[in-house]
Amino acid sequence: MADSDYRSSGRPASGSILNLKMGERRATLSRSVVISPYSASRVPISNIALMRQIIEREEFVGMAEAEYEGQKAMAKVIPENAVMPIAWGYFQDDKTKAWFLTHFRNLLANAPKISEFLPIVRQLHEKSVSPTGKFGFHVTPFYGPPPMIVDWTDDWEFFWTREFRSGLQYAQKMRGENPELMEVAEEFIEKVVPRLLRPLQTGGRTIKPSLCHGDLWDGNIQMDVDTEKPMVFDPCPFYGHHEMDLQCMRSPRYNIGYNFVKEYAKVGASQPHEDFNDRNALYAIRNDIMTAGMWPQWASLLDQAKEEMRRLIAKHPEGLAGFEGDITPNDIRE
Template sequence: MTSPTALDGAILAALPAGGQVLSVKRHGKTNWSTGFRIDVVIDGEKHEYFVKIVAQKEYVGMSEAEYEGQSALATYIPDNTVAPVAWGFFDRDTSKSFFLTHFRHLSEDTPSASDILAIVKKLHLSSASPTGKFGFHVTTFYGPPPMINDWTDNWEEYFTRQFRANLVYAQQERGEDPELQDLADEFIRKIIPRLLRPLQTGGRNIKPTLCHGDLWDGNIQIDVKTKQPILFDSCCFYGHNEMDLQCMGDPRYALGMDFISRYKDEIGASEPRQDFYDRHALYAIRNNICTAGMWPQWAPLLTTAKEEMRRLLSKYPDGFDGFKEEVVCSC
């Protein structure tokens, strides 16, 4: 689709009234969506838009998800997001959908760790769930896998149901793995409660924070005009802020564990603080399982996930029953 006349009527209706479409050019593609730049003249002035088209019926909800997620992010970090314009279903075929935003000229250079940290800090400290619960008001997508965003007061419940669903997805894509499933069953029974239940017991609690949900260097680029880092391709939910770091610690990402430690030092770790790095490992396991399911070349990450699960099971063999409150000397 490179001709203005090829644009679906729903997309044309979402553009400003009275505008003339000059050109439609391909701009980016994933396995589940295709992007186009649309140049429009309005009252003699040129404007640029970006539309992402989801043409596979099973992923049609992605457009609404991105619209709602980016809208939520723009509430707290308006200078650092791709602010949405519209979303909708095609007039000609409601099994297809689109997400429309203003086009930004982005540099692929990764912003500095300090700049990213400042934005993430602002997002995590200033945002709050509209319901006071964990979840989101629409289904969002971590690539193809949907997030189970039903509202809940319990973070352990939210994460556990997502972890289970991601295990199913990975094995649907890469084949059944009895070793992985047996290991994961014990992991779910012992390690998830051990690392997440203390966040909301013993007088402790955590605030449901707006998370970008897929925060890694590939989804953060620099606006050539404003010089500001821009966060895009979100998978938003209100959750434990530390889960937003799930993609950042592994060596395959640009930021690495130094960024994780800087986050801990500047923004702080949830109590119990001594579990911070193991909670990060838990969230990273979930990311590795999803990534292995999405991309065949990353299938070996399932082995990495198994190794990490074994490590944590060895460290916490008694699960939550082995949790001991940290004793602080008042002398």
């Protein structure tokens, strides 16, 4: 979430201390404060550097809780590469504004080496466990300005299609009605989506709901100057198919790009392996549509998304019927 129109951030100004017991999730804020993460008593903390983020538009106040819950979930799984947050809350006298507080880290905007970053992403995906065993998240995350739909479900195809349709609506709201886009998208949803996603959970194949960062592009991946380790932050968290976390890396506009995707495929591709590249293209289409909606300068990505959908439709014209493997529902097989 890099849109300065809806969120500002920075290190906290000096001020009074609002005491917060460890483990508390919420507090109220009436002015610039420093919060002690270590004690419930009033103590000087001049040697502790903290970072605050202030959300000043009412429609986005939920971002504070989503940021807190996402960072907390990641820090439990990759503690050396994600910062455990401190607190979030609303302003005491103005519930249309919210804040998020975490430890300040001195970061350098350098992309890590693939060999260094790949094990971290794998650990996030493999070691995380959905609290419900389903796809979704317990609070609403934001993919930039628009909120995601993350109600819990066992069906990954349903989860992704629901979010894809929401993204199409958002892009049209921001860039105008696009009948051609919607026509292509409907055929894409009818043919390509079931062809590529349903085999993940049929024929005895399964995928576990993994914690996904959700917005894993190089702007949210930087190097910690002090520890010399990659750090990830600013998540759009949900438990989903881990390959969706590669959605930003297919495009050459990102520094951490397709070379990472190819290396990840060698160690983390789901069955059927032969569909990995097309699944990555499918997930990347959603990212392009959302990016076009968020940023006017990237509106041309809608045309690129249409062409990529047409390419996949041409490759899979029969839809699910064209899949040559077993697509027996797993509950019937059992």
